[in-house]
Amino acid sequence: MQPDELILQLKKQNEVAFSQIYDMYSENIFGIINNIVKDVEIAEEVLQDVFIKVWNKSDSYSSDKGRFFTWLLNISRNAAIDKVRSKAYKNKLKNSDFDDFSFFIKDDMDLDSQSDGYGLRKFVDKLKPMCVKLIDLLFFKGYTQKEVSETLDIPLGTVKSRNRSCLNSLRETLG
Amino acid sequence: MNTKDYIESGLLELYVYGVLSPKEQAKVAQDVAKDPELQAEVESIETILLELSKATSPGVKPSLKESVITKLRSKSFQHKPKVKIMTSNYSYFGWAAAILLLGGILWLLKLNQDLQNDIEVVNSQLETKEVQITKASQKAETLEELLLQMGDPSTRKLTLPGNKLNAPNSSVIAFYTDEKEELILDISRLPEAPEGMVYQVWSLKFEPLTPKSIGLLAEANSTENRVFRFKNVPESEGFGITLEPAGGSEQPNLKQLYALGTI
Numbered sequence: 001m002q003p004d005e006l007i008l009q010l011k012k013q014n015e016v017a018f019s020q021i022y023d024m025y026s027e028n029i030f031g032i033i034n035n036i037v038k039d040v041e042i043a044e045e046v047l048q049d050v051f052i053k054v055w056n057k058s059d060s061y062s063s064d065k066g067r068f069f070t071w072l073l074n075i076s077r078n079a080a081i082d083k084v085r086s087k088a089y090k091n092k093l094k095n096s097d098f099d100d101f102s103f104f105i106k107d108d109m110d111l112d113s114q115s116d117g118y119g120l121r122k123f124v125d126k127l128k129p130m131c132v133k134l135i136d137l138l139f140f141k142g143y144t145q146k147e148v149s150e151t152l153d154i155p156l157g158t159v160k161s162r163n164r165s166c167l168n169s170l171r172e173t174l175g
Numbered sequence: 176m177n178t179k180d181y182i183e184s185g186l187l188e189l190y191v192y193g194v195l196s197p198k199e200q201a202k203v204a205q206d207v208a209k210d211p212e213l214q215a216e217v218e219s220i221e222t223i224l225l226e227l228s229k230a231t232s233p234g235v236k237p238s239l240k241e242s243v244i245t246k247l248r249s250k251s252f253q254h255k256p257k258v259k260i261m262t263s264n265y266s267y268f269g270w271a272a273a274i275l276l277l278g279g280i281l282w283l284l285k286l287n288q289d290l291q292n293d294i295e296v297v298n299s300q301l302e303t304k305e306v307q308i309t310k311a312s313q314k315a316e317t318l319e320e321l322l323l324q325m326g327d328p329s330t331r332k333l334t335l336p337g338n339k340l341n342a343p344n345s346s347v348i349a350f351y352t353d354e355k356e357e358l359i360l361d362i363s364r365l366p367e368a369p370e371g372m373v374y375q376v377w378s379l380k381f382e383p384l385t386p387k388s389i390g391l392l393a394e395a396n397s398t399e400n401r402v403f404r405f406k407n408v409p410e411s412e413g414f415g416i417t418l419e420p421a422g423g424s425e426q427p428n429l430k431q432l433y434a435l436g437t438i
Contacts, residue, residue, distance in 0.1 A: 002218075015244065022240055031231035040233050047235065051243045066204050069221050070193035101231045120230040139192050139224060140231075164185030171223050 002068050010058045018055055025069070026051070029076045035101045035140045036080035042089060043080075050079050077142040101136050126173050131166030138163055178212045187213065191220045321359060321402060329354050335414060335436035342366060347434040349414055358408045360416075362392060363401045365433060368418060374433065375423045376405065379413040381437075386415065391423045413437035 003024065009017030029050055034043040053075050061071045083089050101120070124132060133152055137143040138159075149156040181187070189195050190203040207213045324330055330352045337345035348361040360376065368374055374392035379385070389405050417424075418431040 002221075015247070018247070019240070019244070022243065026235045026240070027232040028225055028228040030233070030235045031228040034233055035231055043233075044236065044239060048239060048243050048246065052246055055247050064201070064204055064208075065197075066193065066200050067191055067217065067221060069225070070191055070200075074193045123227055123230055135227070138189065138194055139227070142192070142194055144194055145189065160185035160189060161183075162185075164183070164188050167188055167220065167223060170227065171219065 002063075004063070007058075007061065007063075007068055010054075011061070013055070013058075018051075021054070022051055025072055028069075029072060031101075032073060032076045032140060033080045035136070036077065037083055037089065039092065042083060042092065046076075046079050046083050050076050053079065073139075074142070077140075081142075101132070101140055122173075123170055126169050127166060130162070131169065134159070134163050134166055178210055181206070181210075181213060182216050187216055188220055191217060191224060317404075321404065324352060324355075324357065324359060325350050327352060331438065333414070333436050333438060335416065335434035337365070337434050338432045341418070341431060342433045345434070347416060347436075349436065351408070351411070351414075351438065353408075353410065356406065356408045358389065358405045358414070360392070360403045360405075360414075361401065362403065362416075365416070368392070371421050372418050373421050373423065374416050375419045375427065376403075377415040377417065377427050378409050378411040379415055379435075379437075380410075381412050386427050387411075388423065388425075389414075391419075392416075393421075411438065 003021065006017045006020055006024075010021055026047065030043060030047050033046045033050070034040060037043050037046060050072075054072065057075075061068060065071075101124075127135070130152070134148065137148045137151060138145075143151065145156060145159040148154075148159050154162070176184075186195075186199075186203060187207075190200060190207075193200065195203065207217050325332075330350050333349040333351060335347040335349055337343055337347075342365060345364045345366065347365060350359040351357075358376075362374065365374065376389040376392065377386040378389050380387075387409055389408055390403075392403055414436055415427060415432060416434045417427040417429070418433055419428060
């Protein structure tokens with residue numbers, strides 16, 4: 001459910017509403033950002049920038065245009081991509097070790113952490129490799145259908161339906 | 176397109192991702208608002224995406240929230256006015272003007288320095304001229320005095336012929352004013368005294384011969400070292416000039432007599 005009342009209060013610059021929205025979405029946004037910048041320290045910087053934008057630009061959100069979560073996603077992905085393109089970022093991370101969100105599981109196994117790959121394993125185990133790539137590009141990275149079709153070399157017309165069936169496999173097992 | 180087909184198309188997933196064009200996004204938003212079944216499907220998609228994205232989070236540090244809220248409260252983050260740095264042509268004109276002005280100031284300083292130096296040079300030249308003028312006027316005064324004295328009726332002109340041995344072809348002209356006890360000697364025809372020696376003038380009285388030194392021709396007031404003037408000259412019957420060692424002698428060395436004359 002979308003927290004419509006909180007969003008309304010946020011637009012009125014209500015700090016309590018902002019605090020609640022932060023609590024609701026910060027982990028999701030952090031996951032999205034970290035998947036793009038691939039560095040926790042940098043992701044923390046971007047996360048703060050994103051929530052400052054959420055506060056300053058809450059006026060620009062309208063439910064007529066879409067979901068509040070979608071609005072947050074766009075701000076987060078854009079901020080993270082901007083950071084990746086910045087000089088400071090390029091200086092810090094010369095090259096990345098991983099391609100998509102499933103990397104976090106391998107990382108986690110190596111470290112033998114107590115958590116199960118941030119709870120990610122249960123998702124990735126359900127997904128075919130192509131599904132991991134599709135969801136990574138579309139949801140996490142915000143690629144358009146055309147960009148996904150070119151990157152993964154699959155017909156443009158099938159991107160939508162393939163993505164749905166990938167997501168469905170998650171919904172069936174987890175929902 | 177019925178609701179089931181709509182759902183099956185996969186458009187709603189992309190709508191929640193936010194990867195459709197703005198036009199498509201708005202269209203789907205409209206459709207969803209009208210249809211509770213689409214609405215429910217969107218909520219369901221969003222739920223799984225929230226779970227998935229949360230699962231990829233390495234965990235947000237609790238301190239970050241406080242940091243964000245502190246930043247919000249600081250005025251600088253609220254509608255921060257954008258300061259545009261002016262880089263128009265005017266600013267270049269400004270720099271150019273500043274540089275020109277600086278150059279002008281430096282040039283004026285240099286000019287001022289040069290003028291100060293010129294003034295110093297001119298001042299020292301002026302001083303030299305003043306000294307020269309003073310000397311010249313003093314000389315003119317002396318000459319005038321000499322001339323007046325020579326023309327005085329009580330002044331007698333004497334010629335002191337050169338001594339045949341030491342200065343055969345020379346002579347000294349003397350002007351003696353006994354009333355004023357003054358003596359003027361013109362020695363322009365005497366040979367120059369050798370180094371370490373000096374001419375000494377003697378007042379003479381005869382029977383018995385009594386010489387009395389009047390002075391040295393190096394020390395007395397002179398005009399160009401040719402015309403000498405002596406004051407407080409004792410009553411004399413004649414004058415003699417001898418060459419003596421520098422500093423003069425008590426008694427004349429008669430072997431070095433150069434000129435001698437009687438009144």
